[in-house]
Amino acid sequence: xxxxxxxxxxxxxxxxxxxxFGFHSPDGAPYWSESxxxxxxxxxxxxxxxxxTGEIEQLCFAFIDRALASEAILTRLAIPxxxxxxxxxxxxxxxxxxxxxxxxxxxxxxxxxxxEYNADTPTALLEASVVQWDWLEQAMARGALPKGxxxxxxxxxxxxxxxxxxxxxxxxxxxxxxxADSAEDRGTVDYLLDCAVQAGLDARxxxxxxxxxxxxxxxxxxxxxxxxxxxxxxxxxxxxxERYAPNLATARCQFVEPPWKALLSNKGLxxxxxxxEPGHPxxxxxxxxxxxxxxxxxxxxxxxxxxxxxxxxVALVDRGAxxxxxxxxxxxxxxxxxxxxxxxxxxxxxxxxxxWLVASQACGLGIREDDTPITGNLSRFVPHYIAP
Amino acid sequence: xxxxxxxxxxxxxxVLVATTLSLIGGGDEEESLVYNSLAECRAAGQLSAxxxxxxxxxxxxxxxxxxxxxxxxxxxxxEYGAGSCRAGTWNNAQVFIPALAGIMLARSLxxxxxxxxxxxxxxxxxCPPGSAAPECQQARSSGSSSSGxxxxxxxxxxxxxxxxxxxxxxxxxxxxxxxTTRSVxxxxxxxxxxxxxxxxxx
Numbered sequence: 017x018x019x020x021x022x023x024x025x026x027x028x029x030x031x032x033x034x035x036x037f038g039f040h041s042p043d044g045a046p047y048w049s050e051s052x053x054x055x056x057x058x059x060x061x062x063x064x065x066x067x068x069t070g071e072i073e074q075l076c077f078a079f080i081d082r083a084l085a086s087e088a089i090l091t092r093l094a095i096p097x098x099x100x101x102x103x104x105x106x107x108x109x110x111x112x113x114x115x116x117x118x119x120x121x122x123x124x125x126x127x128x129x130x131x132e133y134n135a136d137t138p139t140a141l142l143e144a145s146v147v148q149w150d151w152l153e154q155a156m157a158r159g160a161l162p163k164g165x166x167x168x169x170x171x172x173x174x175x176x177x178x179x180x181x182x183x184x185x186x187x188x189x190x191x192x193x194x195x196a197d198s199a200e201d202r203g204t205v206d207y208l209l210d211c212a213v214q215a216g217l218d219a220r221x222x223x224x225x226x227x228x229x230x231x232x233x234x235x236x237x238x239x240x241x242x243x244x245x246x247x248x249x250x251x252x253x254x255x256x257x258e259r260y261a262p263n264l265a266t267a268r269c270q271f272v273e274p275p276w277k278a279l280l281s282n283k284g285l286x287x288x289x290x291x292x293e294p295g296h297p298x299x300x301x302x303x304x305x306x307x308x309x310x311x312x313x314x315x316x317x318x319x320x321x322x323x324x325x326x327x328x329x330v331a332l333v334d335r336g337a338x339x340x341x342x343x344x345x346x347x348x349x350x351x352x353x354x355x356x357x358x359x360x361x362x363x364x365x366x367x368x369x370x371x372w373l374v375a376s377q378a379c380g381l382g383i384r385e386d387d388t389p390i391t392g393n394l395s396r397f398v399p400h401y402i403a404p
Numbered sequence: 405x406x407x408x409x410x411x412x413x414x415x416x417x418x419v420l421v422a423t424t425l426s427l428i429g430g431g432d433e434e435e436s437l438v439y440n441s442l443a444e445c446r447a448a449g450q451l452s453a454x455x456x457x458x459x460x461x462x463x464x465x466x467x468x469x470x471x472x473x474x475x476x477x478x479x480x481x482x483e484y485g486a487g488s489c490r491a492g493t494w495n496n497a498q499v500f501i502p503a504l505a506g507i508m509l510a511r512s513l514x515x516x517x518x519x520x521x522x523x524x525x526x527x528x529x530x531c532p533p534g535s536a537a538p539e540c541q542q543a544r545s546s547g548s549s550s551s552g553x554x555x556x557x558x559x560x561x562x563x564x565x566x567x568x569x570x571x572x573x574x575x576x577x578x579x580x581x582x583x584t585t586r587s588v589x590x591x592x593x594x595x596x597x598x599x600x601x602x603x604x605x606x
Contacts, residue, residue, distance in 0.1 A: 180571060224595045250595075260594055402406060
């Protein structure tokens with residue numbers, strides 16, 4: 017794993033916009049950054065990223081079985097009791113999932129260590145799936161990188177295949193929803209809608225706020241069209257606490273991500289994974305705050321709310337003192353403490369590796385780097401390639 | 405290779421003709437990447453007559469090699485539907501295989517079309533007898549390869565399968581859905597949390 021400095025394409029904004037990537041410079045600061053790229057060997061990708069990603073996914077499935085049999089775990093994860101059977105049914109039925117992203121700290125030498133699992137509403141998707149793919153093709157075409165480079169990235173192909181298999185019979189009608197006022201979320205949903213259309217689905221966008229309830233108990237979109245299958249870029253922990261929460265189980269709607277993903281999209285997962293596989297080379301020690309085993313972490317650790325997005329409310333504690341914290345609205349449901357991951361600095365940048373799963377299959381990598389060891393919403397996306 | 409062979413089209417055995425090329429290529433919305441017959445390929449005028457022939461020859465050769473082989477016509481039809489199979493010779497034995505229903509180009513036309521992949525009729529599982537799905541009706545009514553059903557006019561879809569068993573739906577226009585009026589009892593029961601948090605995704 018090396019960080020390679022490369023000259024950006026002079027017309028890179030036009031090049032990435034042509035792919036539908038409109039949020040490359042939110043607030044004027046470039047988020048897409050191609051003045052550097054990370055180079056990997058094939059062995060690093062397959063042995064250190066792809067294989068552990070698949071292994072952790074299987075471990076997560078074992079955890080779901082365990083959680084659904086334990087009221088204590090469901091309570092600890094702050095899952096409302098009214099939704100327990102809704103979640104359990106979705107798991108028993110085998111409701112398909114579309115995607116997820118495991119975030120790892122990795123330095124190219126030791127094992128990748130799991131920081132967290134964005135199992136429910138992961139983004140940074142189009143840049144990983146399409147934009148960096150096109151960047152590599154162009155870099156090879158103009159001789160900036162040798163021909164024969166590759167990339168860990170079959171995300172696009174697998175998304176299209178996964179959409180078709182979400183439900184039988186297929187094709188079917190799929191609604192895709194996100195909040196009305198987020199350009200970034202809308203960009204992600206538009207891309208997924210494109211994939212769904214290519215999978216042959218009748219795919220339609222709806223704002224999450226315009227979803228309605230029909231007199232027959234089902235959900236509908238803004239045009240009163242019934243919603244039978246709903247992809248929602250909107251977290252389960254919010255859906256569980258809003259006005260239509262009691263209708264979730266009775267609306268005869270198949271959700272993507274499925275309700276069982278609520279058990280994984282929760283930092284409490286990290287504590288349970290460590291409990292199930294203590295010493296696993298790809299896991300970091302983690303415990304719920306207040307657990308006496310937290311003492312084993314020593315004075316340096318990371319404190320994360322069990323519900324948190326984009327680094328909000330995450331605090332880095334070094335020798336007992338908070339050295340970096342990111343303010344935000346999360347934390348009411350509790351915290352976990354996780355051993356500080358050795359995020360290596362490359363030229364002063366801290367990369368976090370987002371390892372993508374589509375339909376539970378490891379299939380791609382997207383790297384975000386930050387100037388601090390907590391990857392927040394001001395991080396930069398940096399492309400990668402596999403050196404020949 | 406660890407990366408997608410193509411973005412925007414024909415990925416993982418599923419091709420959308422016409423509407424999404426703009427994602428990666430030149431945005432030529434009239435491009436067709438699926439041809440049901442040699443005649444149709446020639447008539448479309450996107451490839452030269454020689455290229456069309458070459459692509460169909462490639463696909464035919466791969467077709468016999470890669471298609472699932474059956475020892476009887478009825479076994480083949482059980483999987484692919486009545487009238488969807490033909491006899492062939494493979495390793496000096498008579499076999500029955502699903503007939504060639506068309507070809508799918510692996511790359512965009514701007515890139516020369518690339519190697520053609522044979523397309524087979526949809527499986528019975530994908531398109532059960534009597535299925536009302538338009539792409540299934542189109543596939544069944546078109547029959548086998550020789551009919552050369554026209555493709556590219558209006559908003560039409562046709563189902564196929566690939567030799568590796570993937571389902572393919574090629575369509576020439578956007579999906580049409582009928583809107584029905586139903587009574588809505590309430591609206592706006594989701595979304596309130598988003599107003600108190602900066603981001604709903606991660």
